[in-house]
Amino acid sequence: MEKDKVSEEVIMEVASQVFMEKGMAGARMQEIADRANINKAMLHYYFRSKEKLFDEVFKNAFQKFWPSVEAALLSAHKPEEVFQAIIDAYIRVLMESPYLANFILNEIQRDPDHLEKLMRETGLKPKMMLAFIESLIENGFLVKVDPREFMVNVLSLCLFPFAGQALISRLLWDNDSDSYQTFLSSRRDSIMHLIQKTYFIQQV
Amino acid sequence: MEKDKVSEEVIMEVASQVFMEKGMAGARMQEIADRANINKAMLHYYFRSKEKLFDEVFKNAFQKFWPSVEAALLSAHKPEEVFQAIIDAYIRVLMESPYLANFILNEIQRDPDHLEKLMRETGLKPKMMLAFIESLIENGFLVKVDPREFMVNVLSLCLFPFAGQALISRLLWDNDSDSYQTFLSSRRDSIMHLIQKTYFIQQV
DNA sequence: ATTTGGATTAACCAAATGGTTAACGACATT
């Protein structure tokens, strides 16, 4: 670890790694301290407890998880471009943080109420997205479909290949992780293609 | 717990629950013992260690996870029916074991080598599935597509809504789990519809 | 030079946790 960085930042960085790899229950304060090259007591000096530290990490992760969709929505481009931007954002974020998807999925299951609190704090508004899809349907860009179903499908196609990476790359890519990375990257196009075929009404 | 059941079975049952809910690291031998109404020492009497017990649970879960695809393949019906059967199998299994998807996804990430061993023991053959898809392409039933991509898409659409259940049902279904269950069930049709639109070539 | 306040450390603590052991009881075999 670089000495010039403030301890607090270094801690957050390695804590992120450890919590994401092992989850709350599996993570060890000692390991975080070791990786940050500090005494274990320093952890409690900066962040009072494991839970507090975890909360910070989780909050960070959760914000990344829901990429800046609003930006894509508000810059009123063509519908295709909006979705392309959202898909791109997801793929990009997840390729940077390979454990992110799994982390969120699991720690949410561990303590769902905690999620509810965090959602409000991060001020994320899925309803806005639903309304946008609804409007596209009314304006004849999309076929009639439950907007929530549409969203779940896009999310599924974007996130699952990351969440299941360890499994899928072994089963179907002979554990060649480079080639799997290429595949993940190529999904920008293939997911877009899929939803266009299924949900977009061809404009004349 | 019913008294008539053999201890070993009861243990496996509750161990499944606990491990699935909390994962290997989060699960406690004491809790498993309590839920099975036995002494903690009995756990070690029947299954020597936490790891051994976990292995049994994992093996069970993993077998469920890859539903009897071969059955669907070998009973040479129309292509549509084969995929419908596979999708149905996944949805059914996952509705019965809500934590299954998350459990597999995570414990695989925790110890990927362990997975490789188990795959061989359970004798699952993804290559067979790939070959089947390939043949459908050659015979003009499916558009030209990487069979692996096709598989990942189907898996994503089937599994992710379960893995992300805790998150999605809160964000998009106002935490109404009944209504979310209905949605999950309806995916049998909507996933089929999606892959038909995208990948199936209309027969004359 | 002394004080002050934050950063840092080693040593320590209590609780939790996976695992063991020795003794016991019940039931079948001899």
Add this chain to the structure above:
DNA sequence: AATGTCGTTAACCATTTGGTTAATCCAAAT
């Protein structure tokens, strides 16, 4: 009746783990 086997229990053990404390270091302010 004696022996042996299997299931069961309470007590115990060693280690791990999150967290604390008292002392120390160090740099800036006084």
